[in-house]
Amino acid sequence: MIYKIHTIAISLFFLIVFSGFAIAHFAETKPTTPAEEIEQTRELHTIMRLLLQNIHTVNEGVYTENYDLIIHGAQKINDHPPLADESRELIRSVLGDRMSVFGSFDNTVHGHADSLVAAAEAKEMDRVLRHYRIVQQGCVNCHSAFKDEIRSVRLNPDKN
Ligand code: HEC
Numbered sequence: 001m002i003y004k005i006h007t008i009a010i011s012l013f014f015l016i017v018f019s020g021f022a023i024a025h026f027a028e029t030k031p032t033t034p035a036e037e038i039e040q041t042r043e044l045h046t047i048m049r050l051l052l053q054n055i056h057t058v059n060e061g062v063y064t065e066n067y068d069l070i071i072h073g074a075q076k077i078n079d080h081p082p083l084a085d086e087s088r089e090l091i092r093s094v095l096g097d098r099m100s101v102f103g104s105f106d107n108t109v110h111g112h113a114d115s116l117v118a119a120a121e122a123k124e125m126d127r128v129l130r131h132y133r134i135v136q137q138g139c140v141n142c143h144s145a146f147k148d149e150i151r152s153v154r155l156n157p158d159k160n
Contacts, residue, residue: 042081042082042083042084042087043083043084043086043087044083044084044087044090044091044150044154045151045154047080047081047083050076050080050081051077051080051139053076054073054074054076054077054080055073055077055135055136055139056073057069057070057072057073057076058070058073058074058077058116058132059073060073061073061120062125062128062129062132065125067120067121067123067128070116070117070120070128071117071120071121074113074114074116074117074120074135075113075117077109077110077113077135078110078113078114090150090153090154091150093153094146094149094150094153095146095150098146101145102142102145102146105138105141105142105145106138106142108134108135108137108138108141109135109138109139109142112131112134112135112138113131113135115127115131116128116131116132116135119131
């Protein structure tokens with residue numbers, strides 16, 4: 001009898017502990033917020049939206065002379081999530097051998113975002129502005145060359 005009570009007591013103890021873990025686990029796996037969803041999605045136009053936020057951050061840093069903000073925004077430009085395979089395929093199929101030009105605009109933006117970080121770390125506003133302009137020019141050059149074309153194929157895949 002004593003054994004049985006012990007067994008029941010011990011079983012109850014473990015039951016309570018494990019249900020506690022289970023509840024804690026469910027409490028943690030709450031649905032993702034919109035911001036988290038954006039972090040996980042990697043289609044080109046989603047990455048572009050993130051880049052726009054990064055540019056806003058750099059811009060605010062420039063006008064408030066907050067070098068940490070400039071560094072943060074510029075680093076984020078280079079840390080964006082990798083491009084989803086579907087987007088990469090779509091770009092390849094639309095651009096064909098113009099892909100290298102697309103790549104060179106991308107390199108300009110990333111290379112000068114790095115220089116922008118270095119300039120902000122040195123707290124040299126002139127240098128910051130010089131690289132910031134080249135980054136912006138890189139964004140806009142790629143848009144002028146390819147944005148409408150890629151966008152229209154993405155939105156109307158059958159018409160093209
Ligand atoms: C190598 C080419 C390239 C570079 C560099 C580039 N973009 Fe883009 N961007 C595109 C293309 C292509 C689209 C159209 C995507 C689509 O609609 O599918 C686009 C679209 C956008 C859009 C519109 C997104 C929407 O919701 O429709 C924004 C905003 C944007 N880019 C911001 C930026 C910023 C900011 C930078 C620089 C930091 C940048 N882009 C650099 C190619 C580029």
